[in-house]
Amino acid sequence: MKVKKAIIPAAGLGTRFLPATKAMPKEMLPILDKPTIQYIVEEAVEAGIEDIIIVTGKHKRAIEDHFDNQKELEMNLEEKGKSDLLQSVKYSSNLANMFYVRQKEQKGLGHAIWTARQFIGNEPFAVLLGDDIVQADTPAIKQLMNQYETTGKSIIGVQQVNESETHRYGIVDPLDSSEGLFSVNSFVEKPQPGTAPSNLAIMGRYVLTPQIFDYLGRQEIGAGGEIQLTDAIEHLNSNDCVYAYDFEGERYDVGEKLGFVKTTIQFALNDKEMSKDIIDFIKSINFRTLKNK
Template sequence: MNVKKAIIPAAGLGTRFLPATKAMPKEMLPIVDKPTIQYIVEEAIESGVEDIIIVTGKGKRAIEDHFDHSFELEQNLLDKGKFELLSEVQKSSKLVDIHYIRQKEPKGLGHAIWCARKFIGDEPFAVLLGDDIVKAETPCLKQMIDQYNLYNASILGVQKVDETEVSRYGIVDGSKIDKRLYKVHNLVEKPKQLEAPSNLAILGRYILSPRIFDILSNQKPGAGGEIQLTDAIAELNKYETVYAYDFEGTRYDVGEKLGFIQTTLEFALKREDLRNSVLNYLEALMEKELNDSVNRN
């Protein structure tokens, strides 16, 4: 069965970006001029996904508004002849069929996925987390769908991280069976550095068997007192083979402040309309910082 449905969890409180996220969803924070969640939706579409359900929470209405038509704004741009900008504004409302469901309680990622069970039904499905943007020649999720089509089994998107960072991620204990593919033996959610079985971290992309919903229905809280998706996948692995795929491409972590700033700078430098101005500004800023440092010493 083909992977045609995707879940995008967007119910988190965004506490790392307070106070900005007090009234605005973290997923709507822009990388230059495009909300982070739009990058995720576009990757899903480019990978062949036809239906997306976004799991939201309280205060997330701006996400729905972004992917809906804005008739007053569109008419204003049309009247003023701003056709290129009009096309960009309309793009987000024409991407794909997007559905919404609310996670009524903040019980963790596993619970957010479980909330979408009726939408998915008895089909394999993708999960894309909004904290990770991946730039690749072949979209990250498409790479994983290709692996699913070969092995007909759940696939976790992974890359190697620095050993000092393993406590931030779900970590794979597995054996390599192909150039970029691992058979999963076990999964550990946010282990201490000395207890991590590897440095293969799950990075925000999954293709899962619908059997995961039966497991999530009875899943007990794990790390942080939340229903952890990693724990449920580890349980699924007892009944069905689970693989981890070391996807190609550059992954950007926009879920924390430094990564968000780095991503914004890199994306700005890749744009012809911004590159030279940003470079000139950074050079001037560095020169000023060096001068200030010399003067302080």
């Protein structure tokens, strides 16, 4: 069965970006002129996903509004002859079939995925986390979908990280591998520093079989006092092989401030209209003065 549905969890409080996220969803913070969540939705659509359910929480209505039609704005842009802006506004409203469900309690990523179970039914599905923007010739989630079509098993997207960063991620303990596809001994959620079984970190892209809901439904409390998706994947792996795939592409971490700033700078440098101005600005900065601050 082909993967046609995707879940995008977007119910988090965005505490790393307070006070900006006190009233604005973290997922709506823009990289240049586009909110981060739109990059995630575009990746899913480019991969062939048709139906997308976004798991939201309180104070997240801006996400729904962004992907909805705004007739008054469209009419205003049309009357003023701003055709380019009009097309960009319409584009975000017609990307995919968008659905929403609210996670009423902050119980972790695993609980957020479980909240969308009725939308998924008995189909394989994709999960894309909003903290990671991936630029690749073949969308990252599409690479995982291709592997699923070959194996018929759940596929977890991974990339290598520095040993010093393994405690921040779910980590894969790999067995044998073939062309980037790993069979897995175990999945470990945020191991203590120095205890990680490898440096293969789970990077916010998954293709999962519906059997995952059997384990998420147990509501087991894991790391951080939350229901962890990684723990459910570990249970699934013990009964039905789960693979990890080292996908190709440049990953940008927009889930914390430093990564968000770096991503914004890199995307600006890649933008034809502003790259020269950004380069000139960077060259003009007195780095010695900054260093002494």
